[in-house]
Each structure stands twice: as structure tokens, then as C-alpha cells.
Amino acid sequence: MYRVLIVDDEPLIREGLRTIVNWEEHGFVVAGSASDGLEGLQKTEKLAPDLVIVDVRMPGMDGLNLIRAVRERSRPKPHFLILSGHADFEYARRALEMKAEGYLLKPVDEDELTEHLAKMKSILDEESRKEKVPPAEWSGERIVASLLAGDFGSVPEEAVAGAGLDGDSFEVVLIKPQSREEIDGATTARVKRKLSETYEPAGRGVVFSMDPYLGIVLKNSAGDPGALDAACRAIARACADSGLDFTAVSGGAVARLDELERSYRNARERMKSRFALEGGKVHVWEPPASEGHAGGGAAGGGKEAPDLNAAGEKLLLALDIGNADTAAELIRGTGEAMLEAGMTEQEIKAGFAQMLTMALGKLAQNRPELKEKVQAYSSAVPDIYAEYRFSGLIGRLTALAREMAEPFRGCGGDKQVQRMIELIRRNYSENLKLESLAEVFNYNSSYLGKLFKQTTGVSFNTYLDQVRIEKAKELLADGMKVYQVAERVGYANVDYFHGKFRKYVGVSPSEYRKRLH
Template identity: 35%
Template sequence: MIKVVIVDDEPKLRQGLQTLIAWESLGFTVAATAGNGRDALKIIGEEEPELIIADIRMPVMDGLQLIQHLRSAGHQMQCIILSGYADFEYAKQAIKYGVAGYLVKPVNIAEMSATLKLVRGQIEEERQRRDWYKTHVNNRELNLQRLLIPPEKNADPAKLRSMIRQADLLWSHYEIVVISPCVSEEERSECLNRLFTGLKQGIELRNAGIVIESYPYIILLLNTPLHGRQLRDQLYDEIRCIAGETRFIAATGGTVTEPGHVYNAYVNARQAVKQAFFSFNDRLLEAGRILLSSPEFPCLSADADEKVLDDLIFRLYYSLDAGNKTMVMPLLKEAAAIFYRQEQEEKSVKQSFFFLTNAIIHRLAASSRIEPKEMESVTRFLNGIYQYDYLLDLLEEIHHFLLEFAEDAGSKGKEQEIKQMIDFIQRHYAEDLRLSTLAGLLNYSTPYLGQLFRNKTGEYFNTYLDKVRIQKAKELLAQGMKVYEVAEQIGYANVNYFFSKFKKYEGRSPSEYKNP
């Protein structure tokens, strides 16, 4: 059984999780519970659990601080975060700590059970990987296994070549291929056995290399380089024929000419398997070649801060609100490039897209673009983000989902676009509106759009925006709001700046207007 510690400051929730989840049938046992992170640390030291379930907001030490403390201390146990919708901004920070799951309160029993099954698979895989090296095969396969473990420091190359020669593995070229079936842990052993038997008969009988089972993978060591797309496709088709309906990921680590370099190629192949989410599907993957390196994805630096991501969320929302549907997919690809270049793994990228999409949904809901009755389907979609095997499929689904809420732009043309701009300003005058933002949404250069706007309205963009804000300010002042409240409400962070703008356009101060 896998030990679990539940950390939450609500006794009823702790008790509910203990009693409502079928822990034993899922392969878990609740070792202990705690009401805050500080108490949990002591318990974790005593119980040594493999899974922590923690609320993100707690007194004394919250869930995020707890996970940060555990990671800093070198603990690698899995963590599941519980959070309310209101904690969205706070929960984004959990991404960098590699949490295994993110569930929204109140906890749905079915979603928790599904998450626990995924986490159990990850824990068991890691257990088996550690135990695997304590056992296994002999002769040729044993020597291949030796090539797949890190070489000893200052190892004698001559001794290695002698061992390889005795095993009849001294070839001019070596190509490592790693195959990972996309199945549940319950099905994995049977699937690996089927792949092993079929590939062994095909590859070893024609003296093309060696096939071994090294949980959770099937590994091929080929004696002929897979140079060219045709050879890689032929091998992929052979694997697919044996796998039948079972989906799988297969990757090559590249060709090497020395036995001592096989381990590095193996590491590269495993890395390519782990990065399959970022690659093209239905082909033999190659180390270092991923979807995000293609020209359709922007080449961005990895140092994007939260302000950059917030700006991306705003641009996506503005694109939907302005009806510029063509901008949505490029912005989603820009987000994917940012997340990937922050060295996030598949799980973290999915979480990032969960947060990004959720942020846009919140803005759409706040502007009454999403009806309350639609929120149930929205929640289902958000939770389904974690189920996609490939990034491109995920982007397509998010793109399709968001377009359902895009404003209908109607017919094109400059007159219509200026009307869109005016309508947009009327809806978003209180935000940090910039001509450059609208230029991006309408695919114009900033100077050209500014000139076009002035020709059609007789006003510079900033002047027009100021006048809209001042008109709204007059309405709010007439309702009895205080000057500083009005300034903040209409988008002026600085009261003195609001004062000067109001006096410029109205010839008197806001106070004088309010109390003539």
C-alpha cells in the first residue's frame, strides 16, 4: 500500500476524504492527517509517505509553503493540491514545484479517484525502476543491460570492448530505440510481453539487433543506423503491427559507434519518450526534434515573467472580445512556447494551460459572456485538459472551446473595424488600453491604425479614450462616488492625473463638478 498524509485545516474535509475515498481498493492507505503544514512536516518525517494531499490555504504553514519546504529538503514524494477557484492566482505558483494534481474544492470523489490512479502509476513505475537494477537477465541481454546503466567513472574502455566482443555485440554502429505502451499499469505487463515476443521474433531472427524488456519499456539495440525517414517509418510500422490497437510511443536516441556511448543514446531516447507530448504523433520520435522547434511556434526566451503571461491572457481575452478569431491560435502557440522554454514538463504545461484558460473564462464570465448554466460544461472542459496525449491536440481543443465565446466580428472593412474599436473602448475603458494592443488585434501597425482612427473619428486614440473615461467619471460623480474611487473605477491609478485630465476637458475640478 502507498502511504498518504492528508493536510487540511478543515476537520470535516479531512474526515470526508478518509471515509469517502476507497483508499485500499485504489492501492493507498491514509497514514495520518494534519491541520497545517508545520504539523505535517513532523508527521511526514515519521511516516515517510509517498503522497501528500494538501490544501493550498492553511494557517501557520500553507500547502504551497509545505511543498516548497519538502522540495528544498530533497523529498520527492508526489503532491496533490486542493484549492478553491478564488485561489487561482496563488495556485499558479505550485506549477514550479511539480505537483501531481490540482483539484478544485469541493472535491469530486470521481475526479479524486482518477487522479489517485494516475499518481499510483507514477509511484509504482518509480518503485519498479529502482528495483529493476537489482535483478534480471544474463548473457547477451545482461551485457546490453550493462550498457544501459551509467558507466563507472574512469571505466576501462578496453575492458568494456572485450566484454562486448565476448557477447558478440561488437558492431560498427549502435542505434537504441525505446518503446513505451500508452496503457494502464494493470495492462502494462501483458502489453510489454506481447511487444517483446513479437519484436524479438522479427528483429533477432533477421539478425538486426537485440530486444529486451526493461520495465516500463521495450528496448531495441539495432546494429544498423536508422538513417532517413523511410527506415524510421518502416520500424515504426513494424512496431504498430505488433501493438495492434494499443497506442505507444517509440523514440530513437540516435546512432553511436562506440559501446561506451550507448548509455547516452539510451538517455536521449528516454528523454524523447518523455517529451512525446511536445512532438508530432504517429511517428518514430527523435531526440531533440520537437513540435515547438517548428517555424509555426515563436522562438521565445525562457525568462518570461508573470507580467508577460498576464499580458498574454489579456491579449487572448481581447481577441475573443474583439471577434479576432485568427489571433487565438497564434497566441495559444506563443503560450505553449513560453511554458516549454521555462523547462516545464508535460504535466506542468497542462497545468499552465488549465490556469491560462481558467483565467480567460473568469474574465469572460465577469463580462457576462458566459452564462451560469454553462459553467458546468466549462468545468468539465478544464478538467479534461489533463487527458490529452499531445500538445497539438490540446491546443486545437482549447482553440475550438474558446472560439465558442468569441464575439461575432461581422463583415470586415475599415469602417467596421473602427466601429469594433469604439465598441471595444466602451467596454474596456477602465483597463490599461493601448493603441498597440488594438493594432495587434486588428493586424495593423500602430501608426497606421492611429491615423486611420483619427481620420474616422476626428480624435487621437488617447484623446478619445480620455473623453470616454471623463464622461463615465461624470456619471459616477453624479451618483455620489468619491473622487479617488471614481479615478480608480475608470482606469486612472493616479488621482492627481485624473484631476488634471478632468479639468482639461471639463474646465473645472472633479470636486467642483460634484459640488457646483
């Protein structure tokens, strides 16, 4: 009997699938069920199902991410049938592109499910026949695949000897070819072929594919301090021929072939943090110093994630005055803080997209004369998702920030106080603070405050209040409601706005509006 795992967040669907057909009649048994993608991933590793029936749309880890994770982590890989509602066809289409074997529309039809099971049984039967391979037909890569799956007992001893897998130590090096563009299968095969030509004829190792990675099993590397450097050079040559970059990690050397799975498991774990890893070397797995490891970023140190709204506000001010250095430093500092907080690759990219979109949106609103330039920069924001390495992402963003700051350089007056005044008049509705302005102007806040008062005769906060109240008077004259005016001019608390308005105008906002009308 082939084992089936059902993954769906709806209890009725899970129970309905258990009972809709006689599974054993079709050669299957339902080994378990899961209510979400994360539980499905755990049960896949525990139950080793041959077939997973999964809903593509679930809270938390959805079906697409489950398929991705299972194919990266599970050996052997199960087959997948997709469950989807009418509104989720785009999810289902993407799942089929990931080579899921079929698509079932909810509510599931018994005859349709039966047809899929018959097809799956034929596929699984054929795979079972192919697994019974005579020793002479065991290639080095086939042997490695069995070893990495922890199935050492299935490999004939004479096959191991014939494949040249003898040595004093063995080490798995995983390779992720990378590019800002999608890498097709032919290109990956070309990289693999180049590596095979380097390692296999000389008996130095075996090259294998383990989607989404390529890999090398190095022989006798424990006694060769230059083995990983040589591997790095070989990988670099193979990737460069196809115009690719790469990340490579080693799971460490083991003494026996039956321990090879451990080296592979370590390398795979280290590869999860590839976004934070630099290129140009083979990174070696080390036991984690503490719990908490970010799936696509770096080891989480328990630090708090940065306030992206505050960072976006500072970026807005830096760009508004054309301070490219401060804008670039804000991006670097925010990126490092996200990395140290253990945020994943996608979370970091989404954080930067949020930060940039907010700053550029407000710039377009506050500087209408430069709206077209701002919109052009906004169209470049989605490009950050093509970056596959943290250092590359920061490099792209800092270059973009410097480019964005250029049109605003010199738009204000030559004196710092005059530039501050212009900045306040454009951004009075923002959460402006002297400390924030001092940071973007590269001044000590106390000194900047004294300089501002000497020039204008009033403190920074008083001047900001005066600008806001003058704008509030205009909006009240236009008939806008008091609470709307308070929010529009930058006062989050309407009672506080009342107090400020009375202080500077002598009457309440409501009374002022009545006098006008």
C-alpha cells in the same frame, strides 16, 4: 547492510529518523540525508540507496516528483517509504498508488518504523537471492537491464552469447506509448509483445521495459541506414493495434555491449524533451549545442518568457470582435515564445490555462448576453492538460479559439470604427491601446488612428478618456470612493485619474461627489 537515504525539509525530522532506531540491528545503514527533492535526486544517483524515506510535501521538488524522477533515472531502482502529516493524506495516497512500499505518519513512531524495516529487509533479501541467476536463466531482457544499469561485469559471457546479443554495433531506441487517456499495464504489455514478435525471433534486437518506457536494442544498426525507419514502422504498427500514438528516440549506435549504457543515457536525455518532438519518426540524440535544457519543453535559448497577461488581453480583444485568425495566431505565437524560452510542458499548459481563463472571465463579465456560451468554453480549458505533444496542444487551442470567436463575429457594427467604439465601451477598464486594437483588427495603427479621428472627431485616447470619465461620474454618484472608481474605470494611478477628471469635468472627483450629495 542495505543503504538508506532520508529526504525531508525539516532538520529535526531528518535527525530524529537517524536516531529513533538502531538501524544496523535491522540490517540497514543511513547512507545520507537530503533537505529537498532535488538534493534527494542528486544523492540517490550518487549513493545508490536501497531504500529512500521521503516526505511527500516539500518546497520545490516534492516527494511525488522525486519518486517519479528517481524511477525514470536511477538504476537499480530503490524502494520508497513515505513520510506524511495528517493534512497530506492525499499526497500519501497518490504516492502509494505509485507503488511506494509504506506510509509513515509524522511524528514517526519507533515501533511502526521497525515493522516497516523488517518488511523491507525481507523484500530486499528476496531480491538479492533472485539476482544470483545461473547463466541459462539470463534472458535477453535481463541482460539488457544489467547493461543499461552499467553492470556489465555481472553478466556471464555464456549468457550473452546464448541471448544472441552479438553484432558489430548496438543502439538503444526508447519508446513512450502515448494517449490522451491513461494507458494501463495490459495495453503496454501488448505493445511490447508485438515489438518482440517483430525483432526477437529474427535476431534483429532485444525488446525491453524500463518504466515508463519500452525500448529496443537494435543490432548492427550502424551499418544499416534504414534501421531507424524500419523501427519506426514497427513501433507504429505495434502502437496502432492498441489505438496509441508514440514518441521514439535513439541514443545513437555504440560499438560494444559494455557501451550500451551510454546509448541508453543519451536516449533518456533526449526523451526529456518529448513534448516538443513530432511523431512519426525516431528522433536521434545529438550533443547539446549549449547549456540549458528544458525538462519537458525544448532546449532553452535564453529568451525571455512571454508576458501572458498582455497575451491574454490581446486574446480578449480578438475574441470580443470575433477575429478568429488573430486569436489563433496569438495562441501560436505565444506557444512558440514559451517553447523558445525553455518553459516545461507543465509551465506551457499552465500558461495557456491562465491566458484563456483570464480572457474568458472578462468576456463573461463584459458580454453578459453570451455568458452561457463563454462558460461552456471555460469548461474546455482543463482538457488541454491531456495533450502530450506541443503540436497537438496548439492544434486544440487554435481550434478552440476559432470556435470561441464565432459567437462574437458580427456582434458589432459593420464599420471598423463602430466596432472599435463598441469594444471600448465594453472594455474601458482594460489596458486599451491603439496599437493593440490595430493588431487585433489587422490594421496599421497610424491609419486606424486617423480613421477613428475622422469618424468621431476626437483621437482614440481622448475618446477612451471620455468613456472612462462618464463611467466614473456614474460610480461617484453611487457613492463609491475615489480610489475605487479610478481602479474600476482603468486608471492605475489615482493622481492621474484626478487630473483627467478635472480636465473633462472641471472639478475634482471629490468635489463632484459633494455637489451631487
